[in-house]
Amino acid sequence: EVQLVESGGGLVQPGRSLRLSCTAFGFMFGDYAMNWVRQAPGKGLEWVGFIRSKAHGGTTEYAASVKGRFSISRDDSKNIAYLQMNSLKTEDTAVYYCTRIGLIVAAGYYFDYWGQGTLVTVSS
Amino acid sequence: DSQMTQSPSSVSASVGDRVTITCRASQGVSSWLAWYQQKLGKAPKLLIYAASSLQSGVPSRFSGSGSGTDFTLTISSLQPEDFATYYCQQANSFPLTFGQGTKVEIK
Numbered sequence: 109e110v111q112l113v114e115s116g117g118g119l120v121q122p123g124r125s126l127r128l129s130c131t132a133f134g135f136m137f138g139d140y141a142m143n144w145v146r147q148a149p150g151k152g153l154e155w156v157g158f159i160r161s162k163a164h165g166g167t168t169e170y171a172a173s174v175k176g177r178f179s180i181s182r183d184d185s186k187n188i189a190y191l192q193m194n195s196l197k198t199e200d201t202a203v204y205y206c207t208r209i210g211l212i213v214a215a216g217y218y219f220d221y222w223g224q225g226t227l228v229t230v231s232s
Numbered sequence: 233d234s235q236m237t238q239s240p241s242s243v244s245a246s247v248g249d250r251v252t253i254t255c256r257a258s259q260g261v262s263s264w265l266a267w268y269q270q271k272l273g274k275a276p277k278l279l280i281y282a283a284s285s286l287q288s289g290v291p292s293r294f295s296g297s298g299s300g301t302d303f304t305l306t307i308s309s310l311q312p313e314d315f316a317t318y319y320c321q322q323a324n325s326f327p328l329t330f331g332q333g334t335k336v337e338i339k
Contacts, residue, residue, distance in 0.1 A: 218321065
């Protein structure tokens with residue numbers, strides 16, 4: 109069974125850093141691109157960033173709102189994707205979801221599995 | 233960037249009703265569009281990908297259609313477990329973008 113489990117959320121002061129982890133179970137992690145989506149309290153979904161599989165270069169893409177502050181990496185030996193968040197702002201407060209990108213190339217970048225989410229609160 | 237606009241923002245419906253939600257892209261996204269269902273306090277769940285392909289395990293009362301800039305999600309006969317918020321997402325190019333959501337409420 110495919111499972112994505114996020115960890116690392118919590119309360120952090122503005123300007124500080126936090127690293128989220130997404131541990132994957134039940135599939136060949138290294139074969140898949142991985143992705144982060146966030147949802148501010150009471151708001152809609154916002155795409156954060158994406159990392160390709162190593163076979164496709166392992167390169168990353170980011171939303172403009174986080175580019176230069178957030179970075180995504182992966183450790184295929186541990187089945188973990190990371191979201192490093194630096195220079196955090198109050199507006200980064202959200203539930204952060206790890207998602208898997210589906211493998212059907214003709215369908216584009218869709219999210220076929222989601223983790224349960226981890227809450228990040230940025231406040232002084 | 234391709235902006236996604238859903239309508240309506242909310243809809244009140246009864247069990248058994250047919251419900252249609254529309255999603256419009258500001259730029260063409262071919263058929264690279266997905267639909268998700270989110271229940272309160274839960275993670276979103278994939279319903280439809282590639283505009284009209286039903287994700288495994290999703291009931292056949294859900295269907296999607298469209299291409300280019302205009303898409304629809306239809307629930308043919310609303311069930312009690314379908315009351316939730318629905319989001320479209322363009323899967324064509326970065327930045328990936330979502331619609332603002334449509335809340336389906338009990339009438």
